[in-house]
Amino acid sequence: MFRVDQEALRAPGVHATFVDDPSAGIYVLRIGDTVRVRARVTLRARVDSLLRDLRVDDALDPAPWGSALQDLDPVILGPAAHFVSGSVPVASVEEARPTLADVRRMAERIPAAEVEESGVLEEDVERFGSWSDGTLVAVSALSPWVGGHTDVGLLVAPAFRGRGLGAQVAAVAVGVATRRAGIVRWRCREDNAASLRLASRFGLTPYGRNLGVRVAL
Structure with missing residues (x-):
């Protein structure tokens, strides 16, 4: 890179x-x-x-x-903690892929900054979801990086946080990335305590800190 x-x-x-x-x-x-x-x-x-x-x-x-x-008009993402791993956690749910329309509807109920940080609406990402009574409430995403889709993003509807749904869909994404590419990259804001705990729970290894800046073309 x-x-x-x-x-x-x-x-x-x-x-x-x-x-x-x-x-x-x-x-x-x-x-x-x-x-x-x-x-x-x-x-x-x-x-x-x-x-x-x-x-x-x-x-x-x-x-x-x-x-x-x-x-x-810069959009600044971070500062964020960066983790990597080559191990594969055991997912407790099956791979279930929401449509982009489903994810957009879910995102309408969540602050735009959180949606942007998660990356779940970016182009060329693979998405995995969890539903409650037919409504999508948690999404993980794999964004492309060198060697394949290895960057995990995560978004959970506020009313459903703290129930383990984020961990379930994140484990699916981490497992898919490591089985295919041999590595997964986890990036989360340094003030996102829940995501930091998940990275530790999955046994990911801290690897630096980063900042992303998107600018108008």
């Missing part, structure tokens, strides 16, 4: 990689004293200017990114 050799991946400091992808936003990953930034090449001048004086400890602060890119 960052187009560097494995041994150089964790070089201390702030480093940027630019890609010729018009749909790419900005992805910021911190591992220890290393910050890696990936952005589309058309944003290079903006990003280089910001990174020139950006300290490692400030790289995941949404404020400087929002200020530097404010005319591009």
Whole structure:
């Protein structure tokens, strides 16, 4: 992703990689004293200017990114905790796939920021659901990453939280990702205590912290 050799991946400091992808936003990953930034090449001048004086400890602060890119209507996701694993939890429910229309109807009852963070309405995702009396109340999603659909997103209707439904559909997604790709990536906001507990419950390994920035094309 960052187009560097494995041994150089964790070089201390702030480093940027630019890609010729018009749909790419900005992805910021911190591992220890290393910050890696990936952005589309058309944003290079903006990003280089910001990174020139950006300290490692400030790289995941949404404020400087929002200020530097404010005319591009940035949507900032995070800061988030990042976990990875190659183990497969045992799902207690069958794979059940909701339609996009079902997920949109469910999302109408949930704050937009939570829906955006979950990624369940993004393009090219696989979705798994749980229903109560015929109504979709929990959705997990697998978003594409290098090597396959490996990034787990999770959204549960507020009235049904705390019942274990999120854990059930998340276990399905984690199992599908690891069986197919050999790895799963779990990302959640650092203030989302329930999602952090699930990552621990599934035995996922902490792997850095990150920030995502979506900007207008």
